[in-house]
Amino acid sequence: MSIRSGLLAFLCLLLFAGCTPQEEADLKAAAEQARQTAVARGKEYLATEAPRVKETALAEGKKAVGTAVPQIKGTAAAAVGTAAARARNSLxxxxxxxxxxxxxxxxxxxxxxxxxxxxxxxxxxxxxxxxxxxxxxxxxxxxxxxxxxxxxxxxxxxxxxxxxxxxxxxxxxxxxxxxxxxxxxxxxxxxxxxxxxxxxxxxxxxxxxxxxxxxxxxxxxxxxxxxxxxxxxxxxxxxxxxxxxxxxxxxxxxxxxxxxxxxxxxxxxxxxxxxxxxxxxxxxxx
Ligand SMILES: [Zn+2]
Missing domain, CATH: 3.40.630.40 (Zn-dependent exopeptidases)
Structure with missing residues (x-):
């Protein structure tokens, strides 16, 4: 749809002055095309971006767990070690x-x-x-x-x-x-x-x-x-x-x-x- 006919369709809709059947048809066609384009882009995005986002999130998650678990283990072990040393030294x-x-x-x-x-x-x-x-x-x-x-x-x-x-x-x-x-x-x-x-x-x-x-x-x-x-x-x-x-x-x-x-x-x-x-x-x- 050209810019001009699009503008016409928009105006006929806006002013409620009635549209010619052709304008109405153009308007519907334009709306349908826009919907299809949006759906196609959405699908394309999901197909290309979503797996990448998922992979990145997984990798980040794994990395965070990989770093945090030894840290937590280390801290816990140190706390247990300190408590044990204090108990031993109290004698x-x-x-x-x-x-x-x-x-x-x-x-x-x-x-x-x-x-x-x-x-x-x-x-x-x-x-x-x-x-x-x-x-x-x-x-x-x-x-x-x-x-x-x-x-x-x-x-x-x-x-x-x-x-x-x-x-x-x-x-x-x-x-x-x-x-x-x-x-x-x-x-x-x-x-x-x-x-x-x-x-x-x-x-x-x-x-x-x-x-x-x-x-x-x-x-x-x-x-x-x-x-x-x-x-x-x-x-x-x-x-x-x-x-x-x-x-x-x-x-x-x-x-x-x-x-x-x-x-x-x-x-x-x-x-x-x-x-x-x-x-x-x-x-x-x-
Ligand atoms: Zn002395």
Whole structure:
């Protein structure tokens, strides 16, 4: 139908002025043609587009399921794993012993840092991590303790009946000395566990803080753990603790670089200690 006759048909319809039979026939024919065209296009669309849409939807759906299911499984497994770890850790008791701070005694002091404060900060942060992971934790002191002397640390620790004790200290020597080292007990039935704990602590701190792992030493080694050993047998106060105990000298307060690590990254020292504790319990006797 031409534009002109179409327009005529439209006008005759619009104005109700009547149409010639020819116009009426043209109008019907045009309407029928339009309907057929629409139906044909619809069919064509369905034939070509619908399968593609279906395929795309299926592929997208499969992809979404493929991504989501492992994620959901992973999240569920992690949640179960965390709950199981917390339950397991709730059976484990750890005593942390922040060195010094008894009756006004501060330990070493360099660069405006007092050892008692550095030790306490790391101990408190370690406690946070361990308790988050479900461990039972007790500290021999949670602030300066003017009322007790050093002997109280072992009395307190033993009363807790812990699985292990970790005494947290910072080292001091000449300014060039740097690194991490630990002391373990000698002459006790718990010596092997004490040694293993000491080794895990130095390894973990050295790795996380990038410090030299100097080594582990018996509590009576002169110039290391036992500073008065020249007078004969000099046990460390950790000797009086019943549970396997290690004394970690985190880093040298007397070294500028080490002191900066102790000041800036106490949380990393705490994390390293917590990880050493986890490994201690997870690999018994190894
Ligand atoms: Zn100390």
């Amino acid at each position: 484990r008791k750890v005593v942390l012993d922040p060195g010094h701070g008894w009756q006004g005694e501060s330990g070493a002091s360099y660069f405006d840092l007092k050892e008692k404060d550095v030790n306490l900060k790391i101990a408190l942060l370690t406690q946070q991590i361990l308790e988050r992971d479900g461990y039972r934790v007790a500290l021999t002191r949670t602030a300066d303790d003017p009322d007790h002397d050093l002997a109280y640390a072992a009395q307190f620790a033993n009363a807790q009946k812990p699985d292990i004790v970790i005494s947290i200290h910072a080292n001091a020597a000449d300014a060039s000395a740097s690194g991490t080292e630990a002391c373990h007990t000698v002459g006790k039935r718990t010596d092997e566990q004490s040694k293993r704990l000491a080794k895990l602590l130095t390894g973990s701190i050295a790795a996380r803080l990038g410090l030299q792992e100097i080594g582990i030493f018996p509590e009576n080694s002169p110039g290391k753990c036992a500073r008065t050993a020249s007078t004969g047998w000099a046990k460390l106060y950790i000797h009086d603790m019943d549970a396997p105990t290690a004394l970690i000298e985190t880093a040298f307060l007397s070294n500028r670089g080490d002191a900066k690590l102790l000041t800036d990254r106490p949380g990393d020292f705490a994390q390293a200690i917590a990880e050493a504790i986890e490994r201690y319990f997870e690999s018994p006797g190894k």
